[in-house]
Amino acid sequence: MSEEKEKVEFAPGVSRRELVGGCAVAAALLVLGGAGKAFASDGDFLRPPGGQDYEQLLGACIRCDRCRSACDREAITVCTVSDGIVNVRLPRMSFQFGYCDMCDGEYKCIKACPTHALAPFDAEADKIGVAEIDPDECLTYILSGKCDARCVGACQWEALWLDEQGRLQIDQDKCNGCGACQFLCPSSAYGTYSGSGHKGINVVAVSQN
Incomplete structure (x- = not known):
């Protein structure tokens, strides 16, 4: 009598390809070891709703990209080497x-996450980040009275x-930290006066403050 093949169960909604890809990333990080930590950014990048616990995000995320695909506003991207190798x-x-x-309270990115790397989020109590004004780039400081301040009207x-x-x-x-003000800011992040790469108002991770 032939033995039944042992079934391998994946987390709900996770494909074999995604699991293998996540394992490959994890293996690469293990190989990097101390070098990876040397290039880490300690999670000081701006994370999606529910991703504010950096340790949970780092430990549970399998880099499947589903949260980015679920974002209708195209507000989610992925970290690169400049954000730290482990990230x-x-x-x-x-x-x-x-x-x-x-x-509208649905949080599609959180619902799309198959590993719960993005935790439940309440916009009334939780923050994605906080906005900061850059006086060197904000047109209300540079060209006083000549900016339409569309950021003010955009803030709900x-x-x-x-x-x-x-x-x-x-x-x-x-x-x-919703980013509406930064998105609509008329100052250019690519042609700034100071060369900082910032807009007049920029959202940063809470951990940076």
Whole structure:
């Protein structure tokens, strides 16, 4: 009588190819060992909703790219070597082509994650990050009175306003890091005055503050 082949069970929704790919990344990181840690960024990059616990994200994410595919706003990209070798292909936020609208509370990126690397998220209590003003790039500082301050109108959290001098101000306690202000900021991240690569307002990870 032939023995039955042992069945290999995968996590719900994870294909064999994705599992093998994730294992390959993990193996590569083990080979890198201490060198990988030397090039790590300690998780200071901006992470998607539910990915604020860096250790959980790093340990559970299999780099399957499903969260990025699920984002209708194109606000999720992946880390590169510049973000730290151990972080390569982890999901990260980018507001170049869009911003996070929280999917009206549906959080498609979280639902798409097959390993629960992205935890439940509450936009009223949790933050993706916080916005910071760069006075060297913000047009309300450089060209006072000549910027339409579209970032203020884009903020659904009422975290932005203009002071008496027409300069942008921010209440970081109200900001949840959705990135709408950065996405719509008219200053150019590619042709900035200082060469910093920043816009006039930029969202950063909470761990950076």
